[in-house]
Amino acid sequence: MTSRLLSLLRSAIPACALVLASSLAQAQLAIEITGAGANRMPVAVASFEGENALPRAVTDVVRADLERSGLFKMIELGPSPMGASGPVDYARVRSRGADAVAVGTVSPNGAGRFQIEVRLHDAAKQLGLGSQAMVMSPNQYRATGHRIADFIYEKLTGEPGVFSTRIAYVLKSGPRYELQIADADGSNAQTALASKEPIISPAWSPDGSRLAYVSFEAKKPVVYVHNLATGQRNVAANFKGSNSAPAWSPDGRRLAVVLTKDGQSQLYSVNADGSGVQRLASSSGIDTEPAWSPDGMIYFTSDRGGSPQIYRVPAGGGDAQRVTFEGGYNVSPRPSPDGKSLVYVSRNGGRFQVTMLDLASRQTQILTDSSKDESPSFAPNGRMVLYATEIGGRGVLAAVSADGRVKQRLSVQSGDVREPAWGPQPRN
Amino acid sequence: MKFQHLTLSLIAAGLLAACSSAPNQNQGAAVEDRSSGAASSGVDGNRVTTVNANDGANGSAYPELRDPKNILSKRSVLFDYDSYVVKDQYRPLVEAHAKFLVAHPKVKMMIQGNTDERGSREYNLALGQKRADAVKKALGLLGVAESQLESVSLGEEKPSCTDASESCWSANRRGDMLYSGEF
Structure with a gap:
């Protein structure tokens, strides 16, 4: 089934205007799907036996997640639930056109908690594809739904899902800046830092517990490291000049980090507590926007050759190597989680667009049709790229699949959203 | 820096705006994944504590720096597109500030460089630094001690004008001079 889905994805062409209406409004990020593969895999998630004991149906969350990925077409099976233990009514599933079906049972487990068991079946071959069992408290229906969606996604595509991840971004409303953290579906937004001065460049620690960012609250750019759960933060870089x-x-x-303590903007590294500053590279121009790749390289933007281009240097030191050659403005590099490709922003005839470079073949592909793209970042499975852009003069977030086919837009009803960063997989 | 625990009220406000019957998904015990045999997951590690950042600027102690009739009240140097050179027209302004700083060696100045909004925020931050450095260098050549000066960049983050027009962009390609007490 995995290879079948992948071949469908490869042959897919962009299809438009599949809108997921969200009942959440105002401060919540609302997600709209603006492009999806035409040959999405038909999948059904039956209503789970006993889930009406929960405050809201966990399967609603599962279906919305899978639909939003752009890879699946959700097939309705009607309201009658299908439990995890009984035989699967394959005839009913096949008659609706679903290739796979998830069934489940929610049962009280004492102390106000619930046991939830989910089984996934290949409806064509009438085979079980796997099962998952969890214990949850009723108000965790949303987190539980994301984990079930991750389970189904991984079973059907062979890649880990990212429905349980979080994103960080900056919301600007009038004179107020807020660094916010939300679930990957835009729900559950929480403010980590509120300030009257700008906040830019949030970066997730690999374990997802901390964010590094640049805050201008001291009337100059200073790098902080911020523990999200406790709100405790420390200065990671506050040298004379900009950090x-x-x-x-x-x-x-x-x-x-990028420091100007010795002159122009140059690359350094520091410990997360601010100690142990070391130079990473030297040039006569601007070096900025470093990003670590999994294979020990640091990609960065430099205008040492006259125009801003992307270079890389071994993290342990060595000679810098130029990576981009086409065009006069290539910035904001982010290597993919597998290190095989690079996403960045290129200027094309006055438009700034998210661009993908395959590092082995040197092939480039512009992934968007917008014109003010900024700050791309990969989902931890490498499948999607989250970035900031502008629509109607307002800052919004958008996501595009690494092949350019699936497109989503995330916006709030008022205010500008910018500087997104997709967080890592939660640690289990 | 103040720590305020606004988490619950923010969530409550968000829920009021969204759906009055929706419960708080953030409370309660962790979801345990028993099928994989793994330890309990970190869904409850998703609580975020809000911090409010405050600045401490309260203005300069020297009235001449605020007197609109005094050249010292003028603080901005504008730059041409893609240029990081202080233009001749700003020479009297830079000289006046250099003279004040030389006469007041305990006073410090922060020079903030700015750019227009086009392109990457971090690359613009580096370009703004070049403008601040140009003003700093001009003041240094006029005898101001290095220890009195700090050049920093605000990049495209603090535009004085927000239209997407050339006149607006040119107003944002600027270096601003701030004195002790103003930053």
């Missing part, structure tokens, strides 16, 4: 562009090392111990 910016933090990027975590893969082990979460060090940050690459």
Whole structure:
């Protein structure tokens, strides 16, 4: 089934205007799907036996997640539930056109908690594809739904899902800046930092517990490291001049930063507590926007050759190598989680667009049709890229699949959203 | 820096706006994944505590710096597109500030460089730094001690004008001079 879905995805062409109406409004990020593969895999998630004991149906969350991925076409099976233990009514599933079906049972487990068991079946071959069992408290229906969607996604595509991840972004409303954290579906937005001065460049620690970012609350750019659960934060870089562009090392111990303490903007690394500053690279121009790749390279933007282009240097030191050659403005590099490709922003005839570079073949592909794209970041499975853009003069977030086919837009009803960063997989 | 625990009220406000019957998904015990045999997951690690950042600026102690009739009240140097050179027209302004700083060696100045909004925020931050450095260098050549000066960049983050027009962009390609007490 995995190979079948992948081949469907490869042959897919963009299809438009599939809108998921969200009942959430105002402060919540609302997600709209603006492009999806034409040959989405038909999947059904039956109503789970006993889930009406929960405050809201966990399967609603599962279906919305899978639909939003752009890879699946959700097939309605009607309101009658299908439990995890009984035989699957394959005839009913096949008659509706679903290739796979998830069934489940929610049962009280004492102390106000519930046991939830989910089984996934290949409806064509009439085979079980796997099962998942969890214990939850009733108000965790949303987190539980994301984990079930991750389970189904991984079974059907062979890749981990990202429905349980979080995103960070900056919301600007009038003179107020808020660094917010939300679930990947835009729900459950919480404010980590509120300030009258700008906040830019949030970067997730590899374990998802901390954010590094640049805050201008001291009337100059200073790099902070902020523990999200406790709100405790420390200055990671506040040298004379500007301090910016933090990027975590893969082990979460060090940050690459850009400092001007010795002159122009140059790359350094520091420990997360601000100690142990070291130079990473030297040039006669601007070096900025470092990003660590899994294979130990640091990609960055430099205008040492006259125009801003992307270069890379071994994190342990060595010669810098130019990576982009087409066009006069290539910035904001982010290597994919597998290190095989690079996403960045290129200027094309006055339009700034998210662009993908396959590092082995050197092939480039512009992924968007917008014109003010900024700050791309990969989902931890490498499948989607989240970025900021502008629509009707307002800052919004958007996501595009690595092949450019699936497109989503995330916006709030008022205010500008910018500087997104997709968080890592939660640690289990 | 103040720590305020606004989490619950923010969630409550969000829920009021969204759906009055929706419960708080953030409370309660963790979801345990028993099928994989793994330890309990971190869904409850998703609580975020809100911090409010405050600044401490309360104005300069020297009235001449605020007197609109005094050249010292003028603080901005504008730059041409893609240029990081202080233009000749700003020479009297830079000289006046240099003279004040030399006469008041305990006073410090922060020079903030700015850019227009086009392009990457971090790259613009680096370009704004070049403008601040140009003003700093001009003041240094006029005898101001290095220890009195700090050049920093605000990049495209603090535009004085927000239309997407050339006149607006040119107003934002600027270096601003702030004195002790103003930053």
